[in-house]
Amino acid sequence: MKRTTIFNLLILLSFTTTIPTTLLKKLKGSVDHNADVTWTIVGAGPAGIAVVGLLLDLGVDGRTITWLDPEFNIGRLGKYYYHVPGNAKAIDYISFINQCHTFQEYSSPALESLRMHDPNEFCTLAVIISPLQDITHYLRGKVVARKNRITRLSFENEEWQVALNNDMQFSSHNVVLATGSHPQTLNYPCKEEVPLDLALDKQILAKLVERDETIALVGGSHSAVLILKYLYELDIQRIINFFKYPIIYYYDMGEGNPTNPNGLRGTVAKWAYTILEKQQPPNIMRIQNTPTSRSSWLPVCDKIIYAIGYERNEIPLLNSNSQQLDYDSSTGVISPRLFGIGIAFPQQATDETDSPRNLIGLLDFMTYAQHIIPEWMKKYPHKHLLRFENLFTIALL
Ligand SMILES: Cc1cc2nc3c(=O)[nH]c(=O)nc-3n(C[C@H](O)[C@H](O)[C@H](O)COP(=O)(O)OP(=O)(O)OC[C@H]3O[C@@H](n4cnc5c(N)ncnc54)[C@H](O)[C@@H]3O)c2cc1C
Missing domain, CATH: 3.50.50 (FAD/NAD(P)-binding domain)
Incomplete structure (x- = not known):
């Protein structure tokens, strides 16, 4: 079998089964989360929840995903907006939940009650906050979740160096900022x-x-x-x-x-x-x-x-002013293997008058994430698989 064919097969396997991770674990010993994190998701608001769920959908091993948030309570939505009447119909929230396979693995009274809701009704944000609290709880058990805030993010030795407020530091191959915004x-x-x-x-x-x-x-x-x-x-x-x-x-x-x-x-x-x-x-x-x-x-x-309106939360990036941080509003790419999503880094669309419009609804985040995360993975391939290819390269030489 050709080397490229083997590599393609491995990529396919990584998306459909857990075999590469298991094999890899045997080859290199147990996965050390702090030293070898593949994905770090910063923020557990609706955008962070969507990213974690979709990475799991795509077959990424939860043990290589680190999820950070100081509270894990659905971001600003969970903290302040429980009683706020939303500007979206219940169908948008139901679709948000239904579009992620990993979310379907879990059931709770709040999730069932959302699914039974009149899809055409405008409701308070409580209708989606309670189900998202249950989903957060479930996802936290599937990845490495840390109740922490990042205090510094820098790029050194080809990896993102992530420092936390408890003085812990680790390197990560990819970092996703879903860090939200605050009122102006x-x-x-x-x-x-x-x-x-x-x-x-x-x-x-x-x-x-x-x-x-x-x-x-x-x-x-x-x-x-x-x-x-x-x-x-x-x-x-x-x-x-x-x-x-x-x-x-x-x-x-x-x-x-x-x-x-x-x-x-x-x-x-x-x-x-x-x-x-x-x-x-x-x-x-x-x-x-x-x-x-x-x-x-x-x-x-x-x-x-x-x-x-709202402005982006401060992000502790070295050598950069996070308020002005540039990103591609159609791909979420900030710099190689550093991505942004959610209200802080929204997708932009143009309306009939050609004026740009930020897409900041929950369903917008999910639809956008479904489109861009596979692109991120394609553009910056999985580190473990690259190493895996190297193993085969040596074997075939
Ligand atoms: C009044 C109002 C009504 C709305 N109505 C609707 C609606 O009807 N339908 C709808 O779809 N949307 C609605 N929205 C929009 C939607 O609520 C927001 O766009 C969405 O909640 C933003 O989610 P997010 O995940 O991007 O950010 P956030 O919810 O702000 O989450 C960001 C998270 O990142 C964490 N974080 C930040 N910095 C760090 C750090 N350094 N380290 C670790 N963690 C960090 C924060 O603690 C937070 O938990 C409404 C918004 C408002 C204000």
Whole structure:
């Protein structure tokens, strides 16, 4: 048999069985995770969960996958957004779960309840958070999961050197950053800021604002309109919404046809259309965000909430500013064998007006990951298999 044929056969085997790993283990002794990690996935939000599940689907040995997160609680979603009404239908979450074979190996009441959900219903994010908590628990048992934060990442001796906050260090062939983002803020002059993450939970927001206060809300997208709805329902005396663009809807509210993929959907869209725009509640004032409007109105505001989007979390890369870190938004490649995915490194699409749009829904992550992970593996082949080929090279010489 030709050398290339043997190598191809081994690649095929690695995707379909565990034979190469078992053989390899016999040849080189037991796998030492810290010294010889093939894949390191940083982050256990929805994007990290998708990557770990799909690597296992593709036949990567879980013992060579190291998964890092300080909490393992579904990232920002699990920490803050349990009660947030989502802007996707249940079918998107069901598809997220169904598109990964490894996820199907596990069953729990929360997963079954998601599958029974009306697929066309817009629901709170709790519907997907609980199943993802169960899946995280299952995946943690299949890979090397460490409750840690990476503190340094550098490329030395042809490998990524990963340092953790417990002083542990190991080298990894590939690293995937699924490290997420945090809410952006500005420095407008105002007495007090209510953080976006807290404002997105109505019960918490109710404790942070008083009915006789004037609240400034900056922004005009899903999160901003949701908070506007909460403040209206909490009967706050005066709400001043500084916006840049008029409200846009996913569906044409008259005809019900999809028009703008960036637009509002679900309960938030319904409230914006029927109450905010049609009834124009007297305690809500919406004004263009300009220096003049801010200098006129911010002095009368007691508190300010910024709902103006998210920015990438700091990544401890040596010799690089992670906020500006460049990546290919169609392949997720940051540099050789360093990849990015999720809200911090989203796939970009262009809409009808040719303006770029970040794809940051859970199903977007899964569909994108299914496409790019096999490409990563093809472009930067599996280290063990390369070594394996070398063994055959020697044997055939
Ligand atoms: C209000 C709101 C509503 C939304 N509604 C929907 C919806 O309806 N449907 C939908 O599909 N999407 C929705 N989204 C979007 C979706 O929630 C996000 O895009 C998604 O949760 C981001 O996932 P992620 O895995 O990329 O990042 P994150 O969830 O932020 O996870 C990143 C993880 O990386 C970890 N991490 C960071 N740095 C390090 C480090 N140095 N070492 C180790 N670990 C690290 C963090 O601790 C965290 O656990 C919504 C978002 C918001 C804000």
